Amino acid sequence: MSCEDKISALHDDLLLKILSQVPTKDVVTTMILSKRWGLVWTMVPKLEYKDTWKEGEKSIWRLLEKSLQLHKAPVLESLNIQVECQFCDDADVVKCVSYAVDHKVRELALILPSQPKILQLASNVYTSKTLVKLTLSCRTLVVDVPSLPCLPSLQRLALLSVVLLSNCPALTHLEVFRNLSDNVTRFIVKVSSLKSFRYTQHKRAPSRSLVLDSPGLRRLNLSDPHGDLDSIQNMPHLDWAYVLHFVPNPKDKKFLRSFSSVKVLRLSLRNVECCSTIKFSRLMKVTLHLYCFDDFMCSLEPLLLFLHNSPILKVLEINYDVALCSNGVPLSWNRPSSVPVCLLSHLEIFVWKEFAGRRQERAFVAYILANSKRLKTAEFSPRYNLYEKEKEKMMELLKSMYRASASSQLDFLI
Structure with a gap:
């Protein structure tokens, strides 16, 4: 039996586990192997798209849109989008993220370079009942959170040079990395469910203040050489802490x-x-x-x-x-x-x-x-x-x- 036949003889569940470890661009190419493979790849629960400068700005969005349209898995476990080049139309981002939320995505990572104009997330992200982990990195990304409680299932949040945030009732993990151009002078975190918080301030940033009121915290990592940290409330359950100040x-x-x-x-x-x-x-x-x-x-x-x-x-x-x-x-x-x-x-x-x-x-x-x-x-x-x-x-x-x-x-x- 040939190597190809042995692989094709594997159960669908095992094939999906294997394909989940492979970049989506390579997963899509398996559809040409046979009619069966053409169906299997559409059920992969984890999608990962990475685009480099060499590949050009349009390639990833064409692949993303097409593969998401064909995706048939009942739940999308994770969507990871990493792009190195700028792009002109933010509608591509909104469309892909919105489609992933409609497919009940649980983990979403959006890592983009600074863009010519302000980007915003798709509005349905804030009402997602399945999203538990969100990673955002883009200096021109503004997360316009509505005043009503949102992201009801979100547990882990990582922000790298992103403007956010409010009303995440189930949040347990939060990471914030602030850059030099950040214009927020008073950063406020009041989350009763928060268990772990990492806050990193740019070492050359002007004096800024952190207001932290999360009494349930167990792990805290603060790196803020010159900021005002006097507005941190009592943390009676704190197990581990690192402070650079x-x-x-x-x-x-x-x-x-x-x-x-x-x-x-x-x-x-x-x-x-x-x-x-x-x-x-x-x-x-x-x-x-x-x-x-x-x-x-x-x-x-x-x-x-x-x-x-x-x-x-x-x-x-x-x-x-x-x-x-x-x-x-x-x-x-x-x-x-x-x-x-x-x-x-x-x-x-x-x-x-x-x-x-x-x-x-x-x-x-x-x-x-x-x-x-x-x-x-x-x-x-x-x-x-x-x-x-x-x-x-x-x-x-x-x-x-x-x-x-x-x-x-x-x-x-x-």
Whole structure:
């Protein structure tokens, strides 16, 4: 039996699974194999169209329109359209998206370059009862959401340089990537059903504010170096959070107060002092990437205050980025009067990256090692510009420090 005969002998369900993994342009060509294949390809539940600059602006839309007209699957699982070139008539986009919604599409991705004029989605998208995942990327795409509740089944939403949004009652995942030309100064997210939110601001964008009121959040990723993040409401169920933000005033105690219930926290900040008075009662793991600039004193003391307020912390990772500083920048450290509870009862892993080995840093490390009774691993990687002899001397010094946990392991990554 020939290879072609063996493939044709497969059950329709298996053929559809195979064809679902192939670009639609190639799937359509199978219709010439036989009358049976001419019917099978029209039942493929996943359609993917990608057009490059070389292929020209009209090819994908002709293929899209024709294949959607012939499509017979009862439910369209996904439609993925990715185009690299500009096009003149947005009616092609509206027509194809509208047709997909009529075919009960569940996942829709529309990734387009910036167009000569404003694009809008087909109106029936907003009333779709089957759409659960929507990915949109186009700087000239405006999603004109009606005032009434819409997209009743939508659970995952990704926005890349797109103007949106309102009234998605079932939304659980939201991603927002804002570009430099974005003219929205106050971005508001109020979604009670939201479980995961990723917000990325352009690093050179002017100061903008984020208003976040989604108390059901469990995962949060905020990358906004210079924006106003003080309007974030309490998130009592937060499990994981990453924050990149250079607080203008390190003593601004408003910042991060809404993160007090988080379990795993990654912070990229100028100084941890902004959250040294916040009680992190559920925090078990924290990664602190602290950027020390040369216009203020780098202080280690707020780190101890942070530890005092994190009673069940098990993992502490520190990256003190002093690459922009000279070794002459003052580093403050004074031994505290009491030992944080997490050191006495919970801390198991201690990591310090970009360890420079200055006197105050050594004193801080010695304090951690001498009081962490349950410590299992302490790991250090030296600052990138240290000489080999300096690294070796540092390693010997760390080895000589007293450790309250005799069974703990000391690792030095050169």
